[in-house]
Amino acid sequence: MSRAHLQWGLVGLLGLVGLFLVYSINPTESQRFPKCPFYRFTDLHCPGCGTTRATHQFLHGNVLRGLAYNPILSIAVPLLGLLCWEQLGRARGWHVWPVARWISSWIVWAIVIYWVARNVPFMPFTLLAPH
Template sequence: MVTGKIVRSRGARARALLAPLGTAAVVGAATVFVSAVDPNEPGHYPTCPFLMLTGLYCPGCGGLRAVYALAHGDPVTALGLNPFVVVLVPVLVVLWGRWALRSWRGASFNGKSIHTAYIWIFLALMIAFWVARNVPFGEFLAP
């Protein structure tokens, strides 16, 4: 007798993991591509449109170079290029892990697994980082 637990076949569990595993495969392939094609070399990637139009750094500026540095085992350089991306990577890994675990257990990913306050905190931190890296006292945050 099963009480309060969802019983699923192995096939159903495997199908539930398709989305998280597919996402991991796409992100992994993109990381491998960025680690193979150096973003420090001009002409390999397009210029940031926000930087090109305004001359200001967006929160993602330096992100590709930070991922390249992380993929090559250089976290210090990555932090110098885009500390926001470097801090965001482990957060995204944890969120992906929660998603995969919830999928494996049979719980739906309905968007309520992340509290709304965390989303607002993330947006506030991103905007603060965006502003700080474009003012004189935040020059050290620029890539």
Template sequence: MRGVNADSRTTTPTAVGRLAVPAGILAAVAGAFAYVGAVDPNEPGHYPVCPLLRLTGLYCPGCGGLRSAHAFVHGDLTTALHDNALAVVAYLAFAVVWTVWVVRAARGRSLRIGLGPLRMWSLGALVLVFTVVRNLPSGGWLHP
């Protein structure tokens, strides 16, 4: 019996079944990038303005993320890094994690990302430092 565990009589997912969720996530992300690539965020009226930027004049860690994604889709890595360097790092990190997920799923293993408290605090500190530095006068090179 293919796909059935003889000992417990439960079905085990096939390779196609194991890859369905990563494929769905990739389709959603690709669709989002395709939309942002087609609808230019540099032209006013297409996307809402960041509420933090509108109310305080301060850039949040996500400010410039759509412009960064637009430039990234069009292959302009320099502009993408200028608009939001942290977002570009996140795009690349997603690609690595997704690839590892697919390989592990194809082999029948689950994806376990054990970040732990130290790594989570470090990631939070990185986002906080990025946010503070981009709002300092000397951090103008990080403004979107």
């Protein structure tokens, strides 16, 4: 077994353990998951706030309730899938659409705008905050 296999095996194992913990413990009812440090110190939501709670809902099949916690996941998850597909394709010499280059051109701005937008305290921006 190569070093790369070992690394991916370890990453996969940690990922599964993490998913299992998020599945079995509801973050809204337990103190066991750490709160977002950014929210803790600033009372502002960061782009990732709500992801743990959303993942818990996704794993229980509640897609809409999950998206209410962090709607950006509806974009981020498919994008991550596309990026993985691109990497796999490149490694195998396929002609793939340059996903990473396209994403690179706007993602930083998108995150900064989302970060600001979900802290604006009136409708419709409040829909972007975890709720």
